[in-house]
Amino acid sequence: MVGEAAGFAVAAVVGALTATLGLPRVPEFAVIVAAGSVEGALLGSGQAVALTRLQLPRDVLRRWPVVTSVAAALAWSIGLLPSSIPHIPWSSLATWLIAVVLGSALLLSIPVAQYLLLRSAIPTAGRWIWVNVLAWLVGICWTFAPSPSVNASTPLLSLIGIYAVAWGTDGDHGRCDYWPVLAELVKKWHRPDG
Numbered sequence: 001m002v003g004e005a006a007g008f009a010v011a012a013v014v015g016a017l018t019a020t021l022g023l024p025r026v027p028e029f030a031v032i033v034a035a036g037s038v039e040g041a042l043l044g045s046g047q048a049v050a051l052t053r054l055q056l057p058r059d060v061l062r063r064w065p066v067v068t069s070v071a072a073a074l075a076w077s078i079g080l081l082p083s084s085i086p087h088i089p090w091s092s093l094a095t096w097l098i099a100v101v102l103g104s105a106l107l108l109s110i111p112v113a114q115y116l117l118l119r120s121a122i123p124t125a126g127r128w129i130w131v132n133v134l135a136w137l138v139g140i141c142w143t144f145a146p147s148p149s150v151n152a153s154t155p156l157l158s159l160i161g162i163y164a165v166a167w168g169t170d171g172d173h174g175r176c177d178y179w180p181v182l183a184e185l186v187k188k189w190h191r192p193d194g
Contacts, residue, residue: 006046007039011076016160029084033076040072040110041065060117071113078106107133 014035018028044065051061081102082088089095111132118125150162 007042007072010042011035011039012160016156020156025084029077029080032080033073036076037069037073039076040069043072044068056118056121060121063117064114067113067117068110071110075106075109078102078109107136111136 011032015032018031021028023031044067047068048061048064051064082099108129111129114132115125115129118128122128150159154162
């Protein structure tokens, strides 16, 4: 998907630039979350274009990029916490429990937000959440794949390129399996008067 790959590219470029600028933690966090929101808007816009073929209600399509953008900002906020909080006690069981809860919230953020829109048009839209979460889990593997070959001495342009390719691959292949599920849900439950 072009929207998703473009969104990931924005996040990759902004993340790499903020790392080289040496911003204080709070401004860096805010800038990266804003880039994550742009990523979500581009992802949601691309998805909304694809969803037009499924004849979903206009209101769902109009709100899809906004909802996806807000959910992406939440996901990025959660995802940035481990690198933003100094001295996390990883040996503590409570820390791991909190990490599991926050990791689950991160994975569920976009699928649940999109489900809240879909349920008005598709009564069985709950499947969207679980298929989407599983697809995100597969896709995230592509995001982490370059980590062993990247270090503090990696040139900025190489860093941007490596992660843009990884994230683009994630977007194009990691979650492509949720679209047939949505098409099936729409085909079975779409109400022409919706």
